[in-house]
Amino acid sequence: MIALDQHPSGRHFLQIPGPSPVPDRILRAMSLPTIDHRGPEFGVLGLKVLSGIRQVFRTRHPVVIYPASGTGAWEAALANVLSPGDAVLMYETGHFASLWQKMALRLGLKPEFLALPGTDALTGLPNSWRHGVQADLIEQRLRADGGHQIKAVCVVHNETSTGVTSDIAAVRRAIDAAKHPALLLVDTISGLASADYRHDDWGVDVTVSGSQKGLMLPPGISFNAVSPKAIEASKKATLPKAFWAWDEIIEMNKTGYWPYTPNTNLLYGLSEALDMLLDQGLESVFARHHRWGEAVRGAVRAWGLPIQCADPAVYSPVLTGVITPEGVDADALRKLIHQRFDLSLGTGLGRVKGRMFRIGHLGDCNDLTLMAALSGVEMGLKLSGIVTAGSGVQAAMDFFASHPQSPALQAAA
The missing domain is CATH 3.40.640.10 (Type I PLP-dependent aspartate aminotransferase-like (Major domain))
Structure with a gap:
């Protein structure tokens, strides 16, 4: 656990769906x-x-x-x-x-x-x-x-x-x-x-x-x-x-x-x-967010956890909601991940509080930022004793490898 009077080394990973990291x-x-x-x-x-x-x-x-x-x-x-x-x-x-x-x-x-x-x-x-x-x-x-x-x-x-x-x-x-x-x-x-x-x-x-x-x-x-x-x-x-x-x-x-x-x-x-x-061009911005969303959702599927949005036609390119297994307090999981890995995830709000957490994939991000966030989530799941169907980190890496960012997006980023 990080003491309040200590400053952790490295940069905090802010992966909530807003406020997003400021470049x-x-x-x-x-x-x-x-x-x-x-x-x-x-x-x-x-x-x-x-x-x-x-x-x-x-x-x-x-x-x-x-x-x-x-x-x-x-x-x-x-x-x-x-x-x-x-x-x-x-x-x-x-x-x-x-x-x-x-x-x-x-x-x-x-x-x-x-x-x-x-x-x-x-x-x-x-x-x-x-x-x-x-x-x-x-x-x-x-x-x-x-x-x-x-x-x-x-x-x-x-x-x-x-x-x-x-x-x-x-x-x-x-x-x-x-x-x-x-x-x-x-x-x-x-x-x-x-x-x-x-x-x-x-x-x-x-x-x-x-x-x-x-x-x-x-x-x-x-x-x-x-x-x-x-x-x-x-x-x-x-x-x-x-x-x-x-x-x-x-x-x-x-x-x-x-x-x-x-x-x-x-x-x-x-x-x-x-x-x-x-x-950069708005169409390129939208394509970048769509790609990130696909990678994160691939990770969630590999873990075997339900995605909060039940309709693939309206998946958000901004964030992905992840439903935790029955009996698992999503906020306790988020707290553990924050304490151990200095990674902030979005809380469940209103009717879904305690049942889900949210991974933001918007704004000033890149592939490695999201890979780090997914690694933190996967380690937190294991530390919490949650058995996953597979590795979400590997699934996201495979997606990024098979869907490389276009040269135009790389030049604009």
Whole structure:
């Protein structure tokens, strides 16, 4: 066990699904002297990051940047387009979908929580926590809403608590098929810059995200990407808002400034992160994450442990949830691995706490980083007396050997 007053040798392995490791290049950018946020130099910086972040969201429309966590951007999304008592259709895919639903209740909205019914026979866990959004259920509910009382549909793109990435384009098609005017609000806090996401092409009205996942920044910046339809809705919405209000921010952003003091040094980091992502190319970034996810899942299968996401079609490229054997406390296993190998894994959240752990494979990673993480997990399993079907480390090595990173990705990394 590492004593609290000792600093372990080597670098800590942070393999949770966010906050993700921050590259040295970004840390150096953040260490630059703070500048006048009303001066000309800042205006240049502001315009650069606002242009770059639109490319990452794949939108032509405004992206509002807040000095806040993703939770703040959740509230901003709801507060800008809805009024007290509005009905909202939300879909349960895991812990973060549940937290967004609780926020809607606290804001005085009337959320209706859809979920895939039943319990998974293999694990005893709720089916809704092992599968993605079922767009057909949303379509059925909207068709039944003949009076159009439902004002928005809220879904999570990449559910960080379970490792499920839902089909947002299918949700858009469902809303359109029902001929329903509801706005589409999407949380891609952990998906942005790691998994393919298309705000405009998928017809999303408000996209919520944060800085500490695929963007490889510390926590402290969050985003609302907004459609023209959402901006029109915001002019009539009456939920209280001041700091979160889009109108003043969008207007001042036209010249690269904000109506309040922005987090200047995190914007330096965002500028650097955008350069790294866009220089590499988003398609290459997504391919890299997909490859890492396949290797990690191969390791989990070799151990003979169930993957939290039960549908291979919606496996997340960001993280993999691993269900521990019956009677094995996943948090005790995580604690052992952290103490022995200085490796942090994600905890199970909400309904799956103690039943699973999460391996993050996003952002500033490479093959050897993941091999080290998988080695730590495999040694922890053995130390805990958990018998595995085979070696996950060997399975991942075999995958990486047979699926080498392309020369283009190697040059960009």
